[in-house]
Amino acid sequence: MxxxxxxxxxxxxxxxxxxxxxxxxxxxxxxxxxxxxxxxxxxxxxxxxxxxxxxxxxxxxxxxxxxxxxxxxxxxxxxxxxxxxxxxxxxxxxxxxxxxxxxxxxxxxxxxxxxxxxxxxxxxxxxxxxxxxxxxxxxGSASTVAQYDLDPSLLGVLTEYEEHRLRTNLQDGLALYRIRVRFSLMTIDTALDELKVSAKPHGEIITYLPTGAGADTDAIELEILMASRAPLSLLRGAIRGPNVVIEEVQRRSGAGATPPHIPPPTPPPDPFSPLTSVRAPLGLDGASLPSHDSSARGRSPLPTPLFQPAPVASMPxxxxxxxxxPGPGEVSLRSVSQTVRVDIRKLDRLMTIVGELAIVKTAMARLSERARSRATGPKELAIELGRLNRTLDRHLAQMQSGILEVRMVPLGQAFDKLARVVRQISREHGKDVNLVVTGAETEIDKLIVEELSDPLMHMIRNAIDHGIESGDERMRVGKPPVGTIALNAFQKGNHVVIEVEDDGAGMDPKAIIATAVRKGVLSSYEANDMTPREVLALVFMPGFTTKEVATDLSGRGVGLDVVKTNMGKLGGVVDITSEVGIGTKMTITLPITLAIINVLLVEIGKHLFAVPLASVEEAIALDPAQVRTVESREVLSVRGVSLPLCRLDRLFALERTAPMPSKAFVVIAQVAQRRLGFVVDELIGQSDIVIKPLGKSLKSVRGFAGATELGDQRVALVLDVAVLIEEVLTPGEARYLVQAEGGRA
Amino acid sequence: MRRVLIVEDSVSTRAFVRAVLEDSQFASGLGGCDVVEASCGFDAMRLLPRGPYDLIVTDINMTDINGLELVRFIRKSAHHAETPLVVISTLRAEHDADRALALGANVYLPKPFTPEQLRETVAKLLEGRPVRAQSDGER
The missing domain is CATH 1.20.120.160 (HPT domain)
Incomplete structure (x- = not known):
């Protein structure tokens, strides 16, 4: 600065x-x-x-x-x-x-x-x-330019560009029309937009010249210069309005032009001239272009020869x-702007709610006055207070959703940038790829959109690099030569789902296992027991890449594991399905907002924990008779389906001041397709909370998304369900995954 | 109190001009300074009758009505035929700047300009001119 x-x-x-x-x-x-x-x-x-x-x-x-x-x-x-x-x-x-x-x-x-x-x-x-x-x-050649010289007082207010467009259009043989309109100053923006829309299909508007008596009236007269191939009658039909007059600007020279029967308007050479010269027909009468003496500054005067179809300048x-x-892998797509543009109506609604809250406050003051003067009995007071409390509750809820709405932006903001990335990567890679986007209007928290850009970019890069085959290869296997990447977004309950789907070669589980074993990510013993889904999930392991030679695009040391970690930070999960020869689909499931979440409060040994409700499927009473131990892990049978259990008191090594109650509960959590039952002492209830980060010293502790302060000054730790499921269901034990759930995506 | 109209489609450029001219030290030398913002030519035409203004600053490269057309319009209007008019545009737009000066703009201030350059230009143009604008009270 x-x-x-x-x-x-x-x-x-x-x-x-x-x-x-x-x-x-x-x-x-x-x-x-x-x-x-x-x-x-x-x-x-x-x-x-x-x-x-x-x-x-x-x-x-x-x-x-x-x-x-x-x-x-x-x-x-x-x-x-x-x-x-x-x-x-x-x-x-x-x-x-x-x-x-x-x-x-x-x-x-x-x-x-x-x-x-x-x-x-x-x-x-x-x-x-x-x-x-x-x-x-x-x-280029200037030979034909002279024929098209215009009234100098008109040219006097055209910018260089407008002048160029005017000349280009005339050069191309378009006719020039003058549209004279009168608008109210208050409505001119919308009125002019309407006019533009009706004029656009028929040609190009060169400029808008305000005319009229000056700044003292509420109306404004405009002369619009438009170049068009359409005849006058057609334009008159297309551009209508109460105050619209359209006429053709006569052309003097040139084949097929109207004969020059219009008297030369004798335009004053001085551009300060009064308006009359512009009101006169824009006769192309050979009055030469006023030569703007810009040569003094070392630039050539304007009528430079620009109009011949310029030979393409080759740029070796x-x-x-x-x-x-810049390698695309190094370029972040995050925007630097912390600003959200807000529709003023959304703010108006918030303002209205604030007004309502003020009314509640007044009622409270009155009530407390009455209580002090003992004018009201305790029972009436309680009823009144209850009513006020409900009103307050309702308005606060409105306020909360109103503010959340303000934070919401369409995913299209991130998608626009991705289209650019696809173009760039596919060009660098010599692959033809078409990006098909659906659901760009799906709204999500502004902060999440920002965090999404880069992971999505990486997934798309991965799809182009590892998924989409070369044009020749695609032809060979009978696919259209142009590959397709579909980017789909939609809302599903409190979550937004984003899919990145390609029609490329797909992933071969055998190749993945072979690589994973060779890289020491997995033992061949472990590999035997894995389901196809678990095998695919290996690509999210740190340091994993199946291509022998890391290409320029993906081989930058940033793997899909980073994508997974970043999504996890946002409370989201990444899932993958793939079919050899058909293609690969990665699915990101994210909460709509980070700001306020709905949680289930539970108690374990007098400690309070909050489980984000978005990942809670149900809570049931624990029936000890249904618990079996399989390979040193507790498994609960719920309606005939096995559910791995996790005792948080053991996992977190909680001290128990009281013995485990005889009656416990199981909170069944699900993230993507994986389920886990948390055993808790007590279910407290649902609550809307604001998550606060744990602070630097506790940052490395996994399994907690943060902490929250409850109304009664108690603090609850918020469980990071995705991480806990991950920790507890390590690959060797992931066989408890519920297969019956497979079709639910 | 001096009133300045800035016509410019870039919101941060308007904010910049406002910050520079309303800066307390500079403004107090003018007996106060009030910057009125117009985001396009039409906006300016709506605001002009609400003058008077002591000074008008306009960009050239704007959609719909360009700055040149606005300069001509301003010079035609009875109230603003004499109002000091500064055209701000980038260096390469000297062709357009020439036209603006020919149409009656007083000064062409190439972008980017420093706060000092803007203050100097404005101070020079307002020097010795009677204060025309009324305080905020009138519309």
């Missing part, structure tokens, strides 16, 4: 959240450009959007002293300016550079926040490649640079 003073904290936060939004937007626009390019189209509007995004980023990074970002934006802006002004052509290689820039932006932003090191080398590499890209200026070096660019 260059001397902005201490009062800039707020502005700097705005900077991070706006920059993050811009970078995310760039990624989305580039994907759309990529789609268009695949269909052999170019999209001037999108390119301009990307330019504007980078342009804004550059301005911002300059203001806030983010120099590396400013440098990157500067070069990028050059390339994009050339692209949008038609000096270079959009190609896959140029797009590669742009995609790379987006991931570098993310790294730079997190470096600016001090969360990681600056990718100095990568930025330099990309700058070099960008320099080469924009250095190649395609030449640009192509090699991205391949050596």
């Amino acid at each position: 260059e001397g902005g003073g201490r009062g800039d904290g707020g502005a700097r936060d705005e900077f991070f959240s706006e920059a993050q939004e811009l970078v995310d937007g760039l990624g989305r626009d580039l994907l759309m450009l990529d789609e268009a390019l695949k269909r052999g189209q170019s999209n001037a509007e999108l390119i301009n959007d990307v330019f504007r995004g980078v342009h804004t980023l550059k301005g911002l990074s300059g203001l806030f002293g983010a120099t590396r970002m400013a440098g990157l934006s500067h070069q990028l802006e050059d390339v994009l300016d050339d692209l949008r002004l038609g000096r270079i052509e959009m190609t896959t290689k140029v797009l590669d550079l742009l995609f790379q820039a987006v991931s570098l932006y993310a790294q730079i932003l997190s470096a600016e926040k001090g969360e990681s090191a600056e990718p100095v080398h990568d930025v330099e590499q990309l700058l070099l490649a960008l320099g080469q890209a924009s250095g190649k200026r395609a030449g 070096h640009a192509a090699s640079a991205p391949a050596r660019g």
